[in-house]
Amino acid sequence: MGVRYKLGCELSYEVQGPTVFIFNLEVAKLQRHRDLTEHLTITPDHSRRSYVVPDIHNRYFALSAEAGPLQVKYEAEVTLDVFRADPDTIRETPLEALPLDIMPFLLPSRFVSSDRLSAFAQKEFGQLPKGHNRVTAICNWIYDNLDYQPGSSDSQTTADESLILRAGVCRDFAHLGTAFCRALNIPARFVSCYAYGLEPRDFHAVFEAYLDGRWWLFDATRQANLDGLVRIGVGRDAAEIAFATPFGPFQPGPIKITIDHADGSPELPGRTTDAISTEEPAPNAGAN
Amino acid sequence: MGVRYKLGCELSYEVQGPTVFIFNLEVAKLQRHRDLTEHLTITPDHSRRSYVVPDIHNRYFALSAEAGPLQVKYEAEVTLDVFRADPDTIRETPLEALPLDIMPFLLPSRFVSSDRLSAFAQKEFGQLPKGHNRVTAICNWIYDNLDYQPGSSDSQTTADESLILRAGVCRDFAHLGTAFCRALNIPARFVSCYAYGLEPRDFHAVFEAYLDGRWWLFDATRQANLDGLVRIGVGRDAAEIAFATPFGPFQPGPIKITIDHADGSPELPGRTTDAISTEEPAPNAGAN
Amino acid sequence: MGVRYKLGCELSYEVQGPTVFIFNLEVAKLQRHRDLTEHLTITPDHSRRSYVVPDIHNRYFALSAEAGPLQVKYEAEVTLDVFRADPDTIRETPLEALPLDIMPFLLPSRFVSSDRLSAFAQKEFGQLPKGHNRVTAICNWIYDNLDYQPGSSDSQTTADESLILRAGVCRDFAHLGTAFCRALNIPARFVSCYAYGLEPRDFHAVFEAYLDGRWWLFDATRQANLDGLVRIGVGRDAAEIAFATPFGPFQPGPIKITIDHADGSPELPGRTTDAISTEEPAPNAGAN
Amino acid sequence: MGVRYKLGCELSYEVQGPTVFIFNLEVAKLQRHRDLTEHLTITPDHSRRSYVVPDIHNRYFALSAEAGPLQVKYEAEVTLDVFRADPDTIRETPLEALPLDIMPFLLPSRFVSSDRLSAFAQKEFGQLPKGHNRVTAICNWIYDNLDYQPGSSDSQTTADESLILRAGVCRDFAHLGTAFCRALNIPARFVSCYAYGLEPRDFHAVFEAYLDGRWWLFDATRQANLDGLVRIGVGRDAAEIAFATPFGPFQPGPIKITIDHADGSPELPGRTTDAISTEEPAPNAGAN
Known part of the structure; x- marks a missing residue:
């Protein structure tokens, strides 16, 4: 079951002095990411430290580079076995039933200024029927009201600024x-991923909402298919899951991202109308 | 060893409709919080769900209240056995030796806009010798340059705004x-705590910096003694560890916080010149 | 012709040390403000300096107060002879025909962050037919999308913040x-005025747009009638025409504003559907 | 008396559709700008409308361009006869003696968020002796605390952001x-000018403070000499006196600015220690 993808990335840097890099670009080891094979090549070779966040499954690795060229090449194959459901059947989990370990994802974070947007959100979406379709309505509103416009934002742009500027990129x-x-x-x-069908090829950012005991994928840009997203990391916002967080002086070089059907089949699937998740139900859902 | 405190709080609300409350006001179960006895009374009685964050030890409990009065009373006794060291001996942990699970505390968060303050921080503190004393220098700078001024900030004030306004409260x-x-x-x-000696009595906010493999306490307000802080929670910033996070309509009533020597001894200790920690060394320090 | 109003205000302060006050509360001497009689009483008496801005007609007066009570009482009668037109006939003045002395009112100012709102404005209003009705559409949008909510803003709130918060007062x-x-x-x-029919009675803020060679009044709050606005001042934004700008320590006391029909007739007129102006055509319109 | 300069600029644009341009690049006709000769060439030729702001002397001209190349060339010669004084003798004008027409320059504007900086300014400069030397101290503080760093700001950067970022260009x-x-x-x-000695050659931005009945020049960048600044315009901030304000689609081409001694004498004068003004005393100073 599922679709097998061959994917990877090549990052290159001209390091200009001692620099610690933390990378988050490996495929998350989810149950629905089946039969993962992967290979990571650092040139020149460096010892690495690695860390997998419990529950969340983000995989970080860090290395300390000296001045000179640095290349990171990641290649993987994985079978993505998404969970599908009829969106009309997916209700919102009432607050009183939310697992408490999910609470941080209700809070504002650096780029997700939700505390400033409560009246806005209530006015636009507060009267809609609760459930998966309400989050789809949010995505439709964003798609209809913001321009996807490379260069319109930077690494410090917050959600309320994007709303004012009515423009952004996938991150925004x-x-x-x-x-x-x-x-x-x-x-x-916030979710970072390899996205099948995305043009031009790049890392992609989408988001997940927790509904009916499970995390569901949403993409307000409509630039990739929900059932072709291979997750790298999840976090409060982009700060937590940058594909590379460098501490030190460097010049970035070219980046190359790929994702293809592993069997070489060329066709692009049509956009699914199913609700899509790559997570199992939250272990604590309804329990505590 | 240590000093035994008797502490607690009483919170009261006039709930105006169905409201979920999440509280974070219980003393964290740290090794150095010895012989904790405690009692929590909710009036009227409510079933509660509770959650302790792994590693971090924050204790949350949630309840669903209907319209009407709600009172939360927490009473505890605990022996605080702080770890002391000579600040001059505490170095900064180099980036390449930082445990990766500590990485989120290097990132900007909703109210800690560190990504906007890098030039400012470099210019003011970048040339100082690294170590515990540098963080003390940061505290001294804040104490000297900002006014402690109730009413000067609100629940959305960020670090860069406080810097511009040159005023704030303990949170800021x-x-x-x-x-x-x-x-x-x-x-x-960010750290929330019961603070011995704080006047007027209130919940207090201080912060911890990770140095030499351990978290150390700092208080830029100089309003309480570092060796008299009984920790409630730690988090990226104030959003994560509000003592109460209510979802629903309510009016807050009076709040009462107490902390005294358990044996009734009245004297206020002098301010310590030791570096103070209530944490054990990070389990991963230097390991991965 | 016109409607005669009896209006005024009483301001009181407890001055706590040497304070210079600049006031802008007298009725502007416009041609369409006919037969103005007025009386200003300062208690205790102070010498005043006054200044009328050329073309703009704002009237400022300044005084230097010592510690003690200060009361400012202004009483006036004026016949307001508004200019009325059919909104459908009022076109926008093309940029190439705008008098250059009007250019500052195209620029962003402290609280009018129009440079950040160009995409927003284009998306919401860019496709509407140009003219008076387009500005009415802007007012309708604001009325429909923002809550009039005292306490939701402060003296530093900008237009883009009000848009995010979806709330404000007449100033916003x-x-x-x-x-x-x-x-x-x-x-x-931005326009400050005495507004007939406003409840509760207060100074009011509305705005004027320059269309077809003349400034026209608009009120997105719908709280007063456009044909019952007696102008005090106009400016880039609220900063320029505060009714009182104090430099020094003081406590404000009660404020009282009145505006009534001079003949005592009680009835509140219905809302006009005419376009309303209290200005003559711009002297330079089309000339240079 | 004075130094004669030969100066000018060449601006070029590729206009992509009907565009109204407003320019403010001609030398202000001040008394101390003696024997001004000038020549303005627009290619292709366009009819222009022009406007000189009363009292302020800013000179604007506007033209309506169609698609195609547009070149604006301005050449002038002027003798700059600066007023010099001993900075130690220049007091601050007390608030109660300030001409009321100068009041707008006490107010915050789009990029001059002075209302947010009052505590900061009081803490850093509030205790210094009042007078010209206090404003020099402000310039020294800015020079010492901010990096002059092209690319660190954009056209929407405000004063409080520059203070946080600790970097900017002359505008900031x-x-x-x-x-x-x-x-x-x-x-x-805010003052725009041609600046003798500035490298690389460009339009320059400095500021004027009103002290002792007259406007005095200050340059916190220390990149040009105060006695070699030929004024173009003054305004609340950069928004009001952009050298070009285009309304429509265009691509900017190369810009060339020149300013040299008219007699070809090559030497760069040393930095003056005099206080410098190019204004006469304010006509209303002390009068009303």
């Missing part, structure tokens, strides 16, 4: 979707 | 100290 | 209307 | 100097 669309959800008391988190 | 002083540390690549986190 | 509604106009290259300015 | 240094002055109740305004 995901931050704003996350912000509206949190403002409505729907837990939401 | 802690956010700014945290922000300067993170901007200098020193992991730092 | 006027700033946002002004910002949208400027973002669409329609000159617009 | 002037905004911050202006903001600190206004926060201290010293009228201040």
